[in-house]
Amino acid sequence: MQTRNYWRGILFSVFCCTALLAQGEQAFGHCDTLTGPVVLAAQEALNKGDIAPALKWVNHEQEKEVREAFNKTLAVREKGADIKELADRCFYETLVRLHRAGEGAPYTGLKHEKPGPAVTMADEALQKGSAAVLEKMLVKEVSDGLSSRYQAALDKRKRSGQSVEAGRAYVEAYIEYAHYVEGIMGVIQGKGHGGEAAEKSHGHDHET
Numbered sequence: 001m002q003t004r005n006y007w008r009g010i011l012f013s014v015f016c017c018t019a020l021l022a023q024g025e026q027a028f029g030h031c032d033t034l035t036g037p038v039v040l041a042a043q044e045a046l047n048k049g050d051i052a053p054a055l056k057w058v059n060h061e062q063e064k065e066v067r068e069a070f071n072k073t074l075a076v077r078e079k080g081a082d083i084k085e086l087a088d089r090c091f092y093e094t095l096v097r098l099h100r101a102g103e104g105a106p107y108t109g110l111k112h113e114k115p116g117p118a119v120t121m122a123d124e125a126l127q128k129g130s131a132a133v134l135e136k137m138l139v140k141e142v143s144d145g146l147s148s149r150y151q152a153a154l155d156k157r158k159r160s161g162q163s164v165e166a167g168r169a170y171v172e173a174y175i176e177y178a179h180y181v182e183g184i185m186g187v188i189q190g191k192g193h194g195g196e197a198a199e200k201s202h203g204h205d206h207e208t
Contacts, residue, residue, distance in 0.1 A: 039096065
């Protein structure tokens with residue numbers, strides 16, 4: 001039972017990280033959206049006339065630029081609906097751009113996409129104060145993903161000596177399985193975001 005709980009905890013931690021980090025384009029892209037947490041914080045700051053909600057999304061070095069953009073936006077947003085919309089948009093873009101820069105990620109403009117299910121469930125867990133549903137989903141996903149790849153590699157390994165084509169089929173299944181495991185380990189070791197684990201994975205000499 002202790003072993004099972006240990007691996008359950010590991011799998012949960014891995015997929016929490018994977019959902020929010022390893023899916024770089026999707027998870028971090030969430031911060032680029034008009035419905036994402038950075039823009040929502042910018043809206044809250046402007047509506048309250050208080051910059052505090054926005055500042056938590058940038059580091060100390062970026063704070064001056066955010067304050068300047070915030071003050072300029074407040075100064076003009078009362079001059080008409082069109083001006084307000086444009087000024088607010090400029091502030092959103094400034095905050096998101098600086099936030100992305102602080103992550104070491106490029107800024108490619110604000111997007112209208114909705115976040116994926118993993119990010120949505122992660123947000124809902126925080127709002128509800130419980131990660132139970134999220135944990136169940138994530139553990140199942142990683143368990144199913146590992147089991148299917150492992151079984152495919154195992155089955156094809158048993159037949160790999162029957163022909164060249166069978167051997168190639170095994171190699172393909174093995175590489176997919178090994179890369180999946182390496183990806184999970186990369187997240188555990190803090191290499192899930194930024195591609196370090198992926199680069200090592202593609203450069204690794206796998207067993208065949």
